[in-house]
């Protein structure tokens with residue numbers, strides 16, 4: 001599991017650890033890891049560190065100090081290191097002394113040295129930065145990007161919000177970020193994540209002092225493999241779980257087919273389809289159990305998926321209410337999100353412990369549920385998903401460039417999905433995801449696990465299917481077994 005901690009948690013941990021170490025030791029650990037990472041990148045790019053041209057962008061805090069000490073280490077290995085001091089009167093004095101002592105220098109003209117650099121270290125701001133780059137730093141950050149140099153961010157790309165992943169103005173766009181002690185939420189959540197490039201974590205001994213519950217966690221292969229259901233000798237199709245899919249309409253019959261396609265690959269023993277798309281579903285998937293009446297009359301299921309392509313006719317409205325009245329886990333997606341009655345939804349968890357709910361909005365649907373503009377959801381995804389989960393008393397999976405899953409219990413870390421590709425932004429891929437997640441719910445996974453495992457497999461399947469080319473939703477469904485094998489294999 002990859003975990004991220006808030007700035008407050010990092011600051012507390014740093015204080016405790018610093019009390020036990022000689023003055024400045026922690027910054028030396030950070031700088032040593034940073035210099036080693038930069039040396040590795042320089043060796044990859046140009047064969048050796050000796051003779052490389054390195055430029056340090058140095059702000060007024062300890063982030064700049066890290067850059068200066070790392071620059072001193074690179075200078076001692078023969079790199080030509082030049083510091084651009086953004087606030088000359090407030091530069092980290094120890095770091096500057098170390099750089100000058102190692103043969104580094106201060107730039108006369110930042111733009112000249114940036115144009116010729118092989119590597120730029122961004123030490124403008126780290127966890128102390130607020131509110132985007134200040135105007136004087138903007139032209140320098142742009143110049144760093146416009147040459148051929150690799151840009152390496154120290155701890156965080158300057159200008160991004162560490163705790164939320166928001167980018168309130170201009171921010172550095174790094175090729176790589178070397179972060180210290182733990183990941184910060186902003187490194188894992190868009191739009192900030194996109195500025196960070198490849199992530200590298202340097203251990204500075206903070207681990208024992210960080211809270212055991214992080215702010216954010218990202219599943220990795222081993223975590224997903226542990227959570228995936230595996231049938232045993234005792235299993236039969238009913239014991240493996242039956243997922244009911246209420247999706248599709250005369251206008252959108254394809255949504256029914258795609259949701260069923262996802263559900264068939266999610267580990268449930270059977271898929272029961274209910275809705276107006278019976279013919280289309282059976283033509284494609286003859287193994288589906290079908291029913292044309294109301295969901296509650298269709299036979300037993302261990303979970304429901306309701307909403308993809310359902311439209312908003314009277315049958316759809318009644319079907320959503322019917323499903324929400326059940327005591328099994330329910331996933332509500334797409335049109336279902338518009339049709340759900342909020343009081344009924346909130347009442348579910350009070351009625352039965354098994355009556356859990358997973359909502360899977362994209363940014364537009366989340367915006368409607370919160371009554372705010374879509375852009376606000378996209379800019380502040382982490383806040384939005386937490387607020388939705390709290391307000392609706394349900395687990396919420398917010399789809400998009402970084403899919404997030406939040407539980408209504410604010411003490412539980414938000415899951416951030418590390419797989420996926422922008423090629424997933426294609427019609428119908430969300431229908432596949434809802435079927436898949438619903439199927440995992442039917443096998444007994446709790447909503448947060450079902451949602452995050454589904455997002456992981458879905459994103460991985462899309463990557464495997466795409467390999468750099470466009471994919472259709474149907475391809476994503478077809479590649480789910482390969483993604484599953486990739487995880488467990």
Ligand SMILES: NC(=O)C1=CN([C@@H]2O[C@H](COP(=O)(O)OP(=O)(O)OC[C@H]3O[C@@H](n4cnc5c(N)ncnc54)[C@H](O)[C@@H]3O)[C@@H](O)[C@H]2O)[C@@H](O)CC1
Pocket residue numbers: 014018026027028030031059060061062063064066124125126127128129130131132133134137154155156159180204
């Ligand atoms: N505390 C520690 O022991 C350690 C801290 N480390 C480094 O220290 C960093 C935190 O240092 P600081 O707390 O000094 O904070 P930062 O260096 O992140 O930034 C604070 C400074 O930046 C200025 N600033 C804030 N927002 C700005 C903006 N938008 N544009 C330009 N300037 C802005 C502030 O006025 C302040 O002077 C970490 O990110 C990490 O890089 C590491 O050396 C590890 C150890």
Ligand SMILES: Nc1ncnc2c1ncn2[C@@H]1O[C@H](COP(=O)(O)OP(=O)(O)O)[C@@H](O)[C@H]1O
Pocket residue numbers: 334362398399400401402403420421422423424425426427428429430431432433458
């Ligand atoms: N920019 C993006 N990068 C990665 N994944 C994305 C991006 N945009 C959308 N997705 C993913 O694509 C899927 C689209 O789902 P959705 O918006 O419900 O589409 P539809 O309703 O057409 O099925 C979701 O899994 C979402 O997370």
Ligand SMILES: [K+]
Pocket residue numbers: 063122123124125126153154155156157158
């Ligand atoms: K930085």
